[in-house]
Amino acid sequence: MPDISTRADLxxxxxxxxxxxxxxxxxxxxxxxxxVIGVDDHLPVMCDFWETVLFxxxxxxxxxAAVHRALHGSHGFTTAHFDxxxxxxxxxxxxxxxxxxxxxxxxxxxxxxxxxxRRLLDPTGPQTTGVPSRFS
Ligand code: HEM
Numbered sequence: 001m002p003d004i005s006t007r008a009d010l011x012x013x014x015x016x017x018x019x020x021x022x023x024x025x026x027x028x029x030x031x032x033x034x035x036v037i038g039v040d041d042h043l044p045v046m047c048d049f050w051e052t053v054l055f056x057x058x059x060x061x062x063x064x065a066a067v068h069r070a071l072h073g074s075h076g077f078t079t080a081h082f083d084x085x086x087x088x089x090x091x092x093x094x095x096x097x098x099x100x101x102x103x104x105x106x107x108x109x110x111x112x113x114x115x116x117x118r119r120l121l122d123p124t125g126p127q128t129t130g131v132p133s134r135f136s
Contacts, residue, residue: 003099010050011043013105017092026084030075053108054101064112065119072120082117086110 004010021027022035034042045062052060071077089109093102 001096001098004054004093004097004101004105007047007051009097010047010054013092013096014043014046014050015039016096017089020088020092021085024084024088026080027088030071030077030081050105053112054105065116068116069120077117077120079117079121082113086113 002009004013018031018034018039021031028035045060048057048060049062049064051057068077075081086109090106093106097105
């Protein structure tokens with residue numbers, strides 16, 4: 001299997017991941033609006049994000065933290081949401097790609113998810129994550 005090496009690879013991965021997230025009983029309510037609107041408009045932002053994380057392009061200029069704080073406010077995320085998100089992301093990668101970048105994409109996602117979960121679900125706990133704050 002190939003490694004992740006281009007933006008087109010990321011798009012394939014993201015479409016695969018969203019297909020699974022939209023069909024997942026735990027994640028579907030949070031992804032519901034996106035599932036209805038469709039991912040086409042959302043994919044460029046997500047590709048920018050992952051290119052920035054994996055290839056340091058610096059093209060992602062949004063605030064992941066603010067977006068998910070708002071989503072948490074309306075959907076009430078739990079540990080189960082984060083566990084399932086990480087599980088689906090890891091298995092989506094495993095099904096399509098193999099290599100150093102693929103492994104990094106799995107690891108980085110788990111660490112960003114952990115930081116995000118701590119911030120949202122345990123705001124009084126220790127916040128040292130080693131992850132740049134704009135990604136969590
Ligand atoms: C509980 C788990 C998660 C759920 C249910 C979730 C759900 C969503 C949804 C519904 C959106 C679209 C929001 C909108 O455009 O209005 C979104 C955006 C996004 N998510 Fe997540 N997400 C989760 C975890 C993560 C994690 C762990 C990462 C990174 C590793 C991530 C990265 C992003 C990014 C980059 C965006 C785009 C932000 C922007 O518009 O600037 N998400 N997420």
